[in-house]
Amino acid sequence: MAKGDSRRVGWQRVTQGESPFGTTSQAPYKTQPYTHWPSPAFKDCSCQQQPLHSTNKKYTASWARWETWASSKIGMVVFPVNPYQLTLYITELATTGPKSIAKSATAAIKWVHSLVGLPSPTDNPMEKTAPQGFKRLHSSAAIRKEPITPNILSKLMDRHGHKNATLADLRVMFVCLVSYAGFLRFNDLSVVKRNDCKITSDHLTIHLPRSKTDQFRQGSEGVISRTFKSTCPVAVTERYFSALNDPPDSSLPVLGG
Template structure:
């Protein structure tokens, strides 16, 4: 069967009632809307999962016996989260093809629960950038020889951190999305991970000290690159020539790792673009910034996610042992004087 996953197969839809005077159903338009219902990144992940299942020897549609064998064969080698994604992809394929879905069978689900409990591993989290890390990176970039790339990297670093942007959001920003106000810069995100319907999200960056101001750094980059429309963050080649296409999101991870290496950080391997979002939220939490302000700046929909970051940021500053250690130190001093 031809693999059209994860797009809904139009041929499987029930026939449309039409009259002789009604125009035929525009199937190409319908297919476009069906495709738009799932993000491209999700489609890529699902297609990759299906390819791995087929490479193992599976065929679609499949049955519960084959699927069970797949789980047992891969349980030792794949992270349970990856294996769960594979099940989701296979299940979605069957659902949209309108055939019986073996993933939903209780025995498959219970087996997956058991694999998760036996083989679960802590999720690798990106290193949260602290204020001192960003300051060190910014100073390092400023010390470079004058170039367009120097201006771009500084703007990317400061805008990414203070705006708590995802790498896909940074790469997608266009000049037309920038709203310059007297008090600072507002970036309109036409679409993001938490806004798949394109209602638009606004991210505000107030003007501040020019040494760390994201708006000032961004203005300097746009002026140096003479960018007046189109993508804001673009690739710059080794001859300091600016490309017309937007920066590849993966290049943002590479830039952070490069800066981390040049600054001598010992956590370079755990640096990624998510270090911006974790860094902004945990740094704000350490400074006792209000919960709602942190949530708004990062554009988080889930309160639980924000509280997780706040707890991480205040794990050592708001700790039950702090008061106890101070009390114990006082008692130790008293005993020392008595001796």
């Protein structure tokens, strides 16, 4: 295709051989008004690259917000997006609304350009610098939660782990002590079955079918030692399993009783 010829990309006419991010006065893109986004042809060519439905809806709404803003400004090009104009848009969003809107707009604009095979204006250094500067100026100090201490666990044990503790009380202590000793999240324990747990005289072994740190879902095992203290996670696990009354080879979840 010779320079000066044109072709359709998505719903816009693009002049072959021109830079997609020229200045507004020299931009070869003729933004045509349209009422439905994306067009049926655009959906057909991009269906294999669509994100999840909820994300797709979010990106579509973010793109429509950009389209409305750019169409209301003189000299703005709706598509392809000029990185300098995008910087103005993101700066306005970041200073007048929630930070999440500016972040979503950046992701949506990058997504639209990737679907039609054009360079993303979000890769421009200027566009990356503006949100970072705003974040430094308006960020608030992080409020860190206090860590769980052995003293807190002892108080929990006094309240929920006494000799007359119910199944619900023992479940609370099982989750707290095993999670604390094994560095586990609740979601890690929620998928553990009874036959994933093996108790010996000096330790507890738990097979984790999946976890946040197991990116390839290969499964992993955690070993928790017996401490012989009142807050011993292995001893509490024995009491909980006894109250649960499931056989060791049961495939029922340990938190489902």
